[in-house]
Amino acid sequence: MSENKLRIGYIPLVDAAALVVAVDCGFAAAEGLDIELVREVSWSNVRDKLNIGLFDAAHLLSPMAIASSLGIGHVRIPVIAPFNLGLNGNAITVSPRLHAALAKLADGDLTDPAVSARALMRVVEAGKAGGAEPLTFGMTFPFSNHNYQLRFWMAAGGIDPDEDVRLVVLPPPYMVESLASGHVDGFCVGAPWNSVAVEAGVGRILHFGSEIMAQVSEKVLAVRTQWAADRPETLSKLIRALARAAEFVADLSNRDVVSIRVAQRIEVDSDLVARTLAGHLRIAPDGTTRNDPRYIRIGGAGANRPDPVQAAWLYAQIARWGQAPLTPELHGTAQSVFRRDLYDAALGAPPATSRNGPSDGIGAFAGPDFVPDDISGHLAAWHIMRSGRPRLSIVR
Amino acid sequence: MRKGSRPPSPGAPSPAAQRDSTLKIAIVDESPIRAAILADGLREAGFTQVERIAETHNLLARIYALDPDVILIDLESPSRDMLEQMFQMSRVVKRPVAMFVDQSDSASIQAAVDAGVSAYIVDGLKKERVTSILDLCISRFNAFSRLQTELEHAKGALEERKIIDRAKGILMKAKQLTEEEAYALLRKTAMNENKKIVDIAQSVITAAELFK
Numbered sequence: 345m346s347e348n349k350l351r352i353g354y355i356p357l358v359d360a361a362a363l364v365v366a367v368d369c370g371f372a373a374a375e376g377l378d379i380e381l382v383r384e385v386s387w388s389n390v391r392d393k394l395n396i397g398l399f400d401a402a403h404l405l406s407p408m409a410i411a412s413s414l415g416i417g418h419v420r421i422p423v424i425a426p427f428n429l430g431l432n433g434n435a436i437t438v439s440p441r442l443h444a445a446l447a448k449l450a451d452g453d454l455t456d457p458a459v460s461a462r463a464l465m466r467v468v469e470a471g472k473a474g475g476a477e478p479l480t481f482g483m484t485f486p487f488s489n490h491n492y493q494l495r496f497w498m499a500a501g502g503i504d505p506d507e508d509v510r511l512v513v514l515p516p517p518y519m520v521e522s523l524a525s526g527h528v529d530g531f532c533v534g535a536p537w538n539s540v541a542v543e544a545g546v547g548r549i550l551h552f553g554s555e556i557m558a559q560v561s562e563k564v565l566a567v568r569t570q571w572a573a574d575r576p577e578t579l580s581k582l583i584r585a586l587a588r589a590a591e592f593v594a595d596l597s598n599r600d601v602v603s604i605r606v607a608q609r610i611e612v613d614s615d616l617v618a619r620t621l622a623g624h625l626r627i628a629p630d631g632t633t634r635n636d637p638r639y640i641r642i643g644g645a646g647a648n649r650p651d652p653v654q655a656a657w658l659y660a661q662i663a664r665w666g667q668a669p670l671t672p673e674l675h676g677t678a679q680s681v682f683r684r685d686l687y688d689a690a691l692g693a694p695p696a697t698s699r700n701g702p703s704d705g706i707g708a709f710a711g712p713d714f715v716p717d718d719i720s721g722h723l724a725a726w727h728i729m730r731s732g733r734p735r736l737s738i739v740r
Numbered sequence: 741m742r743k744g745s746r747p748p749s750p751g752a753p754s755p756a757a758q759r760d761s762t763l764k765i766a767i768v769d770e771s772p773i774r775a776a777i778l779a780d781g782l783r784e785a786g787f788t789q790v791e792r793i794a795e796t797h798n799l800l801a802r803i804y805a806l807d808p809d810v811i812l813i814d815l816e817s818p819s820r821d822m823l824e825q826m827f828q829m830s831r832v833v834k835r836p837v838a839m840f841v842d843q844s845d846s847a848s849i850q851a852a853v854d855a856g857v858s859a860y861i862v863d864g865l866k867k868e869r870v871t872s873i874l875d876l877c878i879s880r881f882n883a884f885s886r887l888q889t890e891l892e893h894a895k896g897a898l899e900e901r902k903i904i905d906r907a908k909g910i911l912m913k914a915k916q917l918t919e920e921e922a923y924a925l926l927r928k929t930a931m932n933e934n935k936k937i938v939d940i941a942q943s944v945i946t947a948a949e950l951f952k
Contacts, residue, residue, distance in 0.1 A: 386820040392858070396850045417827050485821055486828050513825040515818030518796065527797060667828070 347578060350379045353390045354403035356610035357516070358535035358620045359430035359563045361602065361642045363403055366589035368605045374588070375581040381609070386515065387485050394566060395421045401582065403429060404566040407658045410678045411487040412566075416668045424572055425564035426579065426686035427586050428648045433562050433640035434490055434553035435538040435625075436497065438530035439523055442467070442479070443548045455634075457551050457709045461501025468508045482514035482522055482531035490532040492661040493556045499728040500710035505665075506730055523547050534562070535620040535640060536612045542626050543616075549627035554638040558707025561654035562640075564682075572686065583690035590643025593621070645701075646694065650682035653705035656716035664723050666730035675719065764789040765873065766808035768799065770817055774884045778812070781880045787873065800826065810870055811860040812877050815853065823860055848874065855881040900938040907941030910948045 354360045363381060366372045372379045384390045387405060391412060394402045404423075412421045438446070449466040452459040468479065483490035495505040505511055514522055516537045522528045524546040531537075532553070541547030553560070565586060572579050593602050599618055607614035619625055623639030626632070641647045659678035663670040688694075704713035712725050723729060765787055769775040775792040782790045793802045796819045803811065803826075813820055848871075852858060855878040861870050904926065911922040926944070930937045 385816060385818040388820045388824050388858070389815050392849070392853055396853055398853065417824065486825055512800070513822045515821055517818055522797065525797070 347575070348377050348581070350377060350400040350578070350582065351382055351398065352379055352401045352403070353382045353384050353393055353399040355384055355387065355390065355516075357403075357433075357563075358606060358610065358617055358640065359433045359642065360403050360610065361593050361606045361621070362429050362586050362590040362648075363565075364606050364609045365593055365602055366585045368609070369589065369592065369601070371589040371592070372582075372585040375585045377578070377581055377585055383609075391418070391421070394423065394568065395419075397568075397571075400571060400578075401565055401567045403563055405485055405488045406561040406564045406654070407487040407489065407492070407662065408485065409564050409566045410655065410658050410662065410681050411667070413569075413677055413681045414662075414668055414674055416662070417486060422569040423566045423681065424569050424683045424686070425566055425650055425681055426572065426683040426690075427565040427583050428561055428650055428654075429563040429565055429586070429590075429642070431559055431562060431641040431647050432552075432554045432557075432638055433534050433620075434493060434532055435535075435549050435639075436494065436530060436532045436551045436553070436556075437519075437523070437538045437541050437547040438550050439526070439528075439546065440548060440629075442529045443550065446550075454550070455555075457497055457555050458500065460550055461497050461503070461710075463501075464498060465501040465503050468503055472508075478509050479529045480510040480512060480527065482512055482519055482528040482533070484516055484533055485513060486667065487662070489553065489557075489560055489562055490534070492658075492665070493553050493560075494532045495665060496661075496708065496710075497551070497556050499726065502728070504728050520544055520546060536610070536616050539616055539620065539625055540612075542629060545629040548629070549625060549634070552623075552625075552634065552636050552639050554623075554636055556709055558638060558702045560657065560706060561651065561682075564650070572683075579686065580690040583687055587643075587648055587691055590648050593642040594644030594647075649687050649694065650684045651705065652679050652682055652684065653714070653716050655679045655682040656719060657706050657714055660714070660719045660722060663719065664726065664729045670720055670723070761786050761788045763787060763810060763869065763873075764806065764808040765791070765810045765812065766803060766806055767792045768796075768811065768813040768817060768819060768823075770794075770796075770814065771884075774814070774881070777884055778877060778880045781876050782873065785872070785876055796822075799823075809862045809865055810873055812873075813858050813860070814881075815856045815858055820858065826860070851878050855879075856885070857881045903938055903945065904941045907944040910944055914948075 352363060354363055367379045367381050382399065387408060390402045390404060391408065393399045406425065409423050409425045411417055412423050445467045446460060446463040447454060450459055450463040454460050454463065471478065481494055483494055485491065491511065494511065498505045498509065503509060512528065514528065514531065516533050519531050519533050519537050520541045523531065523541055524544065538549050542549060567579065592598050599621065603614040603618040603621065607617045620640060621642070623636045625634060625639070627634045655678050659675055662668050668674055701707065706714045708714065712722065715722055765782060767775045767778055767790065769792065772794070779790045779792060791806060793799060795802065799819050799822050811823065813823060852874060857877050859870065859874050859877065907926060908919055908922040911917055911925060912919060917925065926937050926940050930940045933940065
């Protein structure tokens with residue numbers, strides 16, 4: 345019996361939706377699983393509790409699953425990701441003041457990230473010339489898409505994110521307040537926090553993460569490699585429960601019930617969850633909206649199947665910003681974190697034609713197509729990268 | 741007389757601890773009471789340089805200014821992720837910081853997580869110098885949560901007594917009973933219905949409200 349009792353840690357974010365729905369709408373019970381969802385306040389806690397076995401599984405930042413397995417930033421804890429809980433879902437929000445400065449220096453439409461990145465470069469240069477303090481941007485964790493999306497965007501505009509601006513880790517619940525108080529000039533964070541900043545009138549959403557990269561693995565279900573080896577049956581049941589739940593989330597006719605369930609767990613307004621899932625967000629306090637069906641993807645169209653291209657892309661970002669060296673060994677380890685085979689074993693391999701989305705699997709707004717087998721060739725296209733340790737800053 | 745040359749008096753910290761009084765310890769804890777309990781314990785053990793950081797917004801700036809050897813943080817604080825950032829800073833922090841973990845010793849990590857605390861140390865600091873700090877921290881955190889449980893228990897018991905007293909009052913008035921008789925009636929009913937006295941008392945109060 346205890347074989348089917350699971351404790352799963354999660355951070356209250358919209359992309360925990362498949363987990364929430366699996367537990368609260370009966371999909372876990374249908375597989376005979378009795379899951380306790382445990383809310384956590386920090387990614388570090390999630391990682392440590394997964395590590396020592398207090399959690400059987402966890403909602404985890406995709407790059408963090410790779411970093412854990414590589415043993416960077418912390419002791420090495422081999423984990424695997426047999427299920428992708430979400431693609432995309434982040435956004436870059438800036439203060440009204442920075443937005444006005446960008447608008448003034450933009451050479452085109454600010455909704456184009458290439459234009460906004462160039463405008464940001466001009467703001468940075470003007471700040472340097474005037475002897476101003478560098479701009480500060482918040483993100484959620486060193487190993488996160490929030491960090492990598494900000495860096496990718498800035499670097500495309502010619503900004504060295506380690507030299508020209510300050511990047512600081514901020515817990516998501518502190519983001520909005522930090523923007524309001526001027527501690528940061530902008531941030532990249534997941535749902536619902538960008539919308540919270542807009543609703544509070546202290547920020548404008550500049551870009552959806554999906555405008556920076558059309559398709560990127562944001563959160564995975566992580567389990568310890570050893571746990572997966574010890575409990576293959578339980579893991580299969582969990583994958584099936586999550587897959588059904590993710591399908592349920594993707595089905596528009598269930599939007600109301602899904603939004604209510606997710607809203608209860610993460611304690612925000614259910615309308616906000618519904619708009620987030622639809623990719624239809626208010627981006628400015630004046631009521632302007634933006635719509636992108638790719639904004640966040642919880643299920644459907646292969647969203648949940650671990651994709652080796654994504655693992656390679658995340659490792660490429662880790663290497664680009666100097667968090668780990670680029671070696672074939674580490675590349676191999678990073679790739680082996682995403683366990684498509686376990687997903688297929690639980691659900692059966694999907695038909696070969698089911699692949700869609702951007703042609704290189706990522707769809708970044710700048711640079712050449714991504715080639716997972718040639719990360720060093722891909723990175724060579726970039727002038728701005730870091731060979732040593734990345735240099736994050738202090739929020740003052 | 742030089743500081744180190746004094747013979748140890750009874751109750752004074754051991755020479756080893758005295759040597760470690762040079763260690764600077766920062767406590768990041770949202771609970772001021774728990775932080776105070778921990779700081780007291782550390783001072784008693786001979787660690788004199790202990791400081792609590794209460795603000796979370798410029799946490800890293802405060803830590804940078806303080807330049808501690810050891811940072812203790814409660815696991816309920818979302819700021820923990822900010823500390824993880826320090827592993828990556830080669831320039832801004834004066835000395836690199838690492839998490840206090842020993843891969844060979846998962847029991848100590850488990851004990852710390854169970855107690856709800858985590859420790860970060862300056863990279864290169866000998867683990868033995870920090871073990872006693874972490875042990876103390878774990879026991880103080882555990883003592884604090886025991887205290888809290890007891891307090892909640894006591895509060896609960898007080899609430900129960902109030903409910904039972906109110907029910908007794910209602911029964912005494914409605915049925916012309918003495919206090920002992922009223923209590924005996926509650927107890928007998930609870931036994932017959934296999935319920936707790938406080939539950940019966942609550943239903944008496946609810947019923948009385950309905951009949952008002």
